[in-house]
Amino acid sequence: MNVYAGAxxxxxxxxxxxxxxxGNILAGRSGxxxxxxxxFAPIALPLSKVDHAAVEERFAALPRSGDGNFTALEKMFxxxxxxxxxxxxxxxxxxxxxxxxxxxxxxxxxxxPGMSTIYGKKRVLLHEMAGAIGRYFGNPNPPLVVSNACxxxxxxxxxxxxLIRSGRYxxxxxxxGDLMHEFIVSGFLSFQSLSMEPCxxxxxxxxxxxxxxxxxxxxxxxxxxxxxxxxxxxxxxGAGSNDANHISGPSRTGEGLYLAIxxxxxxxxxxxxxxxxxxxxxxxxxYNDEMEAKAFSTAxxxxxxxxxxxxxxxxxxxxxGVIEAAIALQSLRSNMLIRSAGYEEHGVTKNxxxxxxxxxxxxxxxxxxxxxxxxxxxxxxxxKP
Amino acid sequence: xxxxxxxxxxxxxxxxxxxxLIFSTEGQETYRDFTRKAYRYLGLDYPKFFxxxxxxxxxxxxxxxxxxxxxxxxxxxxxxxxIILTNASSSLEVxxxxxxxxxxxxxxxxxxxxxxxxxxxxxxGEAAIxxxxxxxxxxxxxxxxxxxxxxxxxxxxxxxxxxxxxLCGWVEQYGNDFESLLFLVEKxxxxxxxxxxxxxxxxxxxxxxxxYKAEPAWKN
Numbered sequence: 001m002n003v004y005a006g007a008x009x010x011x012x013x014x015x016x017x018x019x020x021x022x023g024n025i026l027a028g029r030s031g032x033x034x035x036x037x038x039x040f041a042p043i044a045l046p047l048s049k050v051d052h053a054a055v056e057e058r059f060a061a062l063p064r065s066g067d068g069n070f071t072a073l074e075k076m077f078x079x080x081x082x083x084x085x086x087x088x089x090x091x092x093x094x095x096x097x098x099x100x101x102x103x104x105x106x107x108x109x110x111x112x113p114g115m116s117t118i119y120g121k122k123r124v125l126l127h128e129m130a131g132a133i134g135r136y137f138g139n140p141n142p143p144l145v146v147s148n149a150c151x152x153x154x155x156x157x158x159x160x161x162x163l164i165r166s167g168r169y170x171x172x173x174x175x176x177g178d179l180m181h182e183f184i185v186s187g188f189l190s191f192q193s194l195s196m197e198p199c200x201x202x203x204x205x206x207x208x209x210x211x212x213x214x215x216x217x218x219x220x221x222x223x224x225x226x227x228x229x230x231x232x233x234x235x236x237x238g239a240g241s242n243d244a245n246h247i248s249g250p251s252r253t254g255e256g257l258y259l260a261i262x263x264x265x266x267x268x269x270x271x272x273x274x275x276x277x278x279x280x281x282x283x284x285x286x287y288n289d290e291m292e293a294k295a296f297s298t299a300x301x302x303x304x305x306x307x308x309x310x311x312x313x314x315x316x317x318x319x320x321g322v323i324e325a326a327i328a329l330q331s332l333r334s335n336m337l338i339r340s341a342g343y344e345e346h347g348v349t350k351n352x353x354x355x356x357x358x359x360x361x362x363x364x365x366x367x368x369x370x371x372x373x374x375x376x377x378x379x380x381x382x383x384k385p
Numbered sequence: 386x387x388x389x390x391x392x393x394x395x396x397x398x399x400x401x402x403x404x405x406l407i408f409s410t411e412g413q414e415t416y417r418d419f420t421r422k423a424y425r426y427l428g429l430d431y432p433k434f435f436x437x438x439x440x441x442x443x444x445x446x447x448x449x450x451x452x453x454x455x456x457x458x459x460x461x462x463x464x465x466x467x468i469i470l471t472n473a474s475s476s477l478e479v480x481x482x483x484x485x486x487x488x489x490x491x492x493x494x495x496x497x498x499x500x501x502x503x504x505x506x507x508x509x510g511e512a513a514i515x516x517x518x519x520x521x522x523x524x525x526x527x528x529x530x531x532x533x534x535x536x537x538x539x540x541x542x543x544x545x546x547x548x549x550x551x552l553c554g555w556v557e558q559y560g561n562d563f564e565s566l567l568f569l570v571e572k573x574x575x576x577x578x579x580x581x582x583x584x585x586x587x588x589x590x591x592x593x594x595x596x597y598k599a600e601p602a603w604k605n
Binding site: 266 | 464467468477481484487488495500505506507511513517522524525534537538542545546
């Protein structure tokens, strides 16, 4: 059985639709801006923020927006899923349609007692948030919630694919989202892993990551026609791994990520030579990017054009895997290699091919990877039939 | 076919392995005291344990009891041994702790040692480090113990060929309320398979439910 991926929607600092996001990315615009508002940190620092006023406006125009009291993140999820559904013929109320929600911190803003009074104390729990989203759409199945650090999004795709392949569901709507919040910014500040300038994945001057927020949705199904994309793309069987090395630091050898890539290639009956491009994790921390370079090199992928989208939209945590896979789908469909923003001078020890300039090239197969706290890694392959 | 070859239950300050009580503490104890005693009972020398948040401690101890004397490291490749966990509260307890350190800018002192635990999958990472397990790992948030999700997700990871052995189940903790039920799941052949034991239980949602609901023989 083939499983197809499509009808993708992307909400980031670069816009609320896929078209806006891709248009801005191809024009070389970054959504990262210095935030000196004091809302997220005691200091000014670069962040990639969604225009929540615009989200509010478009959310209010949705037919059932008055059916409940929704949080800022839930509105992004509902807006994103609605946009994807509108592009497809998938029936969200059907028994054989499942919603997968991927997020690290969900409604983290509800830790504030003032906020939890409005929405109820329990709404801070991820399954409560997912339940509210599922009810909005009238989906009969309890949503599956993945919360596995920065690997959540890719894992959501991996499990979505398996749930269709195994015959449990015909369609799976995978939506990943995370909110910008002081909670997250303060934690990364305490780790000293934030750059004071927009992040520069794989560059020699990189000195940390830039946080972002956003939401994206991709619909998976066994019938390509229902997704209404002119150019269908398949998702193949993915895989995950653990470094078994450190809970907050990447492995020095890249072995864990290599194991996930190797397993994903084996599961998908794909060899290194067939991979045309890599949508990598590329956080722009010193150790992460070096670790990835080693893993790609070990996997025989040194010569494959690779990018990180984090120079455009920052690190969107539990949403990252879905947002970046959605951009990668667009890259595959348009046969366009997207420049890795922030990369100028090569800054990792392996000779990986970070994309410097946008380039038209026939692309059939894309590898998407992610790595995160807790030592986890995941990899999944997309391919045009 | 997939079998449960061992299971452990932490409930009400007691630990049962394969339905038999093997460790308990007296009276109304705090969760913290319970974890300390369980650690001592296991005779561990792993100072990192004391740096962990409550959830990771429960995950860690549960895995210790589950894997004791199983020698899975000799039978399975580390890259084919995975950890798939579920829980309801995610890392809420340590989330609140971290939030308390930042809510007031006049006493703003976020600490990396708290923040790193504000993700539920850190418990899987801690267990992976301790036992060198490098296979697929994932954490799902479910409102309650969910046998369909545990069996479905874990089963699919075996079907793809990604795993030969899995530690999976439910690890939930918030304050003094805690419960865990972990299963060691292995792939074996039919009755002729020499690795097959009479005690092996077929890994399916019904058996997971029965194990969860059965009150263990707490009185040994």
